Amino acid sequence: xxxxxxxxxxxxxxxxxxxxxxxxxxxxxxxxxxxxxxxxxxxxxxxxxxxxxxxxxxxxxxxxxxxxxxxxxxxxxxxxxxxxxxxxxxxxxxxxxxxxxxxxxxxxxxxxxxxxxxxxxxxxxxxxxxxxxxxxxxxxxxxxxxxxxxxxxxxxxxxxxxxxxxxxxxxxxxxxxxxxxxxxxxxxxxxxxxxxxxxxxxxxxxxxxxxxxxxxxxxxxxxxxxxxxxxxxxxxxxxxxxxxxxxxxxxxxxxxxxxxxxxxxxxxxxxxxxxxxxxxxxxxxxxxxxxxxxxxxxxxxxxxxxx
Amino acid sequence: xxxxxxxxxxxxxxxxxxxxxxxxxxxxxxxxxxxxxxxxxxxxxxxxxxxxxxxxxxxxxxxxxxxxxxxxxxxxxxxxxxxxxxxxxxxxxxxxxxxxxxxxxxxxxxxxxxxxxxxxxxxxxxxxxxxxxxxxxxxxxxxxxxxxxxxxxxxxxxxxxxxxxxxxxxxxxxxxxxxxxxxxxxxxxxxxxxxxxxxxxxxxxxxxxxxxxxxxxxxxxxxxxxxxxxxxxxxxxxxxxxxxxxxxxxxxxxxxxxxxxxxxxxxxxxxxxxxxxxxxxxxxxxxxxxxxxxxxxxxxxxxxxxxxxxxxxxxxxxxxxxxxxxxxxxxxxxxxxxxxxxxxxxxxxxxxxxxxxxxxxxxxxxxxxxxxxxxxxxxxxxxxxxxxx
Numbered sequence: 001x002x003x004x005x006x007x008x009x010x011x012x013x014x015x016x017x018x019x020x021x022x023x024x025x026x027x028x029x030x031x032x033x034x035x036x037x038x039x040x041x042x043x044x045x046x047x048x049x050x051x052x053x054x055x056x057x058x059x060x061x062x063x064x065x066x067x068x069x070x071x072x073x074x075x076x077x078x079x080x081x082x083x084x085x086x087x088x089x090x091x092x093x094x095x096x097x098x099x100x101x102x103x104x105x106x107x108x109x110x111x112x113x114x115x116x117x118x119x120x121x122x123x124x125x126x127x128x129x130x131x132x133x134x135x136x137x138x139x140x141x142x143x144x145x146x147x148x149x150x151x152x153x154x155x156x157x158x159x160x161x162x163x164x165x166x167x168x169x170x171x172x173x174x175x176x177x178x179x180x181x182x183x184x185x186x187x188x189x190x191x192x193x194x195x196x197x198x199x200x201x202x203x204x205x206x207x208x209x210x211x212x213x214x215x216x217x218x219x220x221x222x223x224x225x226x227x228x229x230x231x232x233x234x235x236x237x238x239x240x241x242x243x244x245x246x247x248x249x250x251x252x253x254x255x256x257x258x259x260x261x262x263x264x265x266x267x268x269x270x271x272x273x274x275x276x277x278x279x280x281x282x283x284x285x286x287x288x289x290x291x292x293x294x295x296x297x298x299x300x301x302x303x304x305x306x307x
Numbered sequence: 308x309x310x311x312x313x314x315x316x317x318x319x320x321x322x323x324x325x326x327x328x329x330x331x332x333x334x335x336x337x338x339x340x341x342x343x344x345x346x347x348x349x350x351x352x353x354x355x356x357x358x359x360x361x362x363x364x365x366x367x368x369x370x371x372x373x374x375x376x377x378x379x380x381x382x383x384x385x386x387x388x389x390x391x392x393x394x395x396x397x398x399x400x401x402x403x404x405x406x407x408x409x410x411x412x413x414x415x416x417x418x419x420x421x422x423x424x425x426x427x428x429x430x431x432x433x434x435x436x437x438x439x440x441x442x443x444x445x446x447x448x449x450x451x452x453x454x455x456x457x458x459x460x461x462x463x464x465x466x467x468x469x470x471x472x473x474x475x476x477x478x479x480x481x482x483x484x485x486x487x488x489x490x491x492x493x494x495x496x497x498x499x500x501x502x503x504x505x506x507x508x509x510x511x512x513x514x515x516x517x518x519x520x521x522x523x524x525x526x527x528x529x530x531x532x533x534x535x536x537x538x539x540x541x542x543x544x545x546x547x548x549x550x551x552x553x554x555x556x557x558x559x560x561x562x563x564x565x566x567x568x569x570x571x572x573x574x575x576x577x578x579x580x581x582x583x584x585x586x587x588x589x590x591x592x593x594x595x596x597x598x599x600x601x602x603x604x605x606x607x608x609x610x611x612x613x614x615x616x617x618x619x620x621x622x623x624x625x626x627x628x629x630x631x632x633x634x635x636x637x638x639x640x641x642x643x644x645x646x647x648x649x650x651x652x653x654x655x656x657x658x659x660x661x662x663x664x665x666x667x668x669x670x671x672x673x674x675x676x677x678x679x680x681x682x683x684x685x686x687x688x689x690x691x692x693x694x695x696x
Contacts, residue, residue: 199390199391199393200393200395202355202358202389202393203387203395204395205360205379205380206358206360206380206381206386206387206407207381207406207472208410208411210379213415214410218395219395222395222397222398223396223397
């Protein structure tokens with residue numbers, strides 16, 4: 001160091017140091033990368049690999065079967081019913097949850113009093129453990145002593161064995177799904193409503209759009225575009241993942257009328273121990289989830305951010 | 308179709324905070340009036356009350372002689388330009404400008420998407436609206452932007468779209484709420500000229516809210532200076548500057564700020580900053596008050612004397628044609644700083660730290676009583692005689 005002491009600051013050569021920045025960057029990213037690899041990427045790869053084998057859970061040997069699991073899947077009536085049920089369920093739950101969630105958010109936002117109370121009441125189902133709530137629903141829907149049927153009887157209306165009837169079981173599960181996700185949609189919509197600049201409402205009022213419907217159409221709904229998109233996708237993903245209510249309330253019955261993807265996957269993988277086949281179902285499920293997420297990313301960028 | 312505006316005894320409070328107190332003003336038809344004041348003085352609230360976005364607690368607003376207190380904003384024949392422009396981000400520029408016309412000329416059914424276009428009459432109306440939108444856009448030089456969304460525009464372009472949306476329906480009164488404060492300095496100067504030009508061309512009444520005195524002074528026919536919910540003075544810009552009604556107005560308008568010197572008024576002379584001035588205000592004799600001296604009223608003096616400030620140069624700011632000299636006044640004369648605006652070419656080599664003498668013409672000294680009220684000094688007998696000589 002002594003040699004450089006006399007050299008003026010500006011003319012001193014910059015010390016050539018091995019460039020350690022990339023190494024440091026890799027080291028810093030390593031823990032997160034290891035976790036993602038271990039918990040996410042490897043299991044996913046494993047699913048894809050297992051889906052092409054006939055491995056049974058616990059078996060010591062396996063053999064490659066190519067796409068036979070997928071062929072079996074397409075021919076399997078249980079899977080087809082399960083897939084159709086899931087799609088129907090999603091098509092009921094998503095629009096209803098979004099619409100009712102938005103309506104509740106608008107009502108809460110336009111009201112003056114008890115806002116916190118209404119928010120909490122609607123958000124509670126989302127916070128509660130669905131397994132426990134399912135038991136409560138089971139009691140409510142009990143064919144003889146349940147509150148639902150007792151009320152209907154008292155009003156002189158026809159009753160049903162809600163969870164044991166092929167025609168009612170899926171709509172009832174859908175209703176529970178809506179009930180559970182409503183609070184989530186509502187909270188997101190409330191946040192979205194708060195972020196709409198008040199000057200836009202002022203401007204619309206001066207421009208003559210001061211009726212409720214016009215305000216909704218010109219300011220509120222378009223400005224809620226990104227939030228709505230997010231709510232639709234997340235609720236759709238949650239609806240696709242419905243499992244607790246099916247497992248606890250119906251076990252897919254009666255006559256597979258409430259069979260749904262995740263439940264089928266569970267039964268095949270862990271009850272029948274057909275892990276290879278279950279993995280194939282998982283691949284289908286993953287494809288749906290990834291597809292929805294990509295859709296969200298694309299539409300978000302193009303349509304609802306208005307940039 | 309321009310109209311005048313009158314408001315009378317406007318009061319407004321939010322919760323416990325009194326925002327406007329007994330505000331009254333007449334604005335002539337076709338006038339450009341600025342509401343000038345620091346933030347929180349109530350000027351924006353006043354504008355929102357005129358627009359009908361806020362309801363006053365007491366008082367009346369009349370547009371073109373017609374009371375509008377019970378009318379909704381859309382019925383008041385006003386248009387407003389907001390600070391954030393408040394353009395609808397999901398609509399194209401053309402749709403943004405067309406919206407006020409659509410809301411007025413199309414029925415609720417005709418405005419429905421898809422179905423609306425099929426209803427009788429709506430095509431003709433739509434075509435008429437499109438024509439007016441194009442005409443407005445051409446007048447503002449934004450014709451080529453009609454298909455874009457606001458998010459794709461620069462600040463200045465958004466500003467023009469916002470003006471276009473206000474202009475398109477020929478309102479009687481334009482309300483502008485700090486429309487230039489989101490623009491950069493260069494664009495602001497340009498838009499200032501454009502808005503002034505717009506006012507000249509349209510010939511309608513403009514009410515312009517700003518906290519920027521340059522905007523208010525350069526654009527307005529009259530400026531209403533507001534502070535703490537009251538209008539302090541309404542006058543032409545040059546009157547506001549040269550003849551302020553009170554201390555607050557004098558201090559708010561003018562850059563650099565007016566020099567305010569604590570003073571004691573005697574029977575014939577006034578004592579301030581360690582020297583005496585030939586200023587007499589008999590009604591203030593024996594009291595303390597303030598002398599206000601605009602920086603450009605000061606000039607270089609040769610030697611110390613009566614009515615001459617002597618101090619040490621603390622800061623020099625060269626502004627090109629002008630030179631701002633900050634002078635530290637001596638502590639035995641209560642101290643303080645004096646800012647002088649000298650013509651750069653007339654000022655010889657003034658150096659930091661040197662002692663400087665500055666004189667002031669008696670006629671340019673503004674006299675304020677202790678309560679801030681402006682007092683006209685009594686004419687000095689000697690001065691009167693001299694002027695007749």
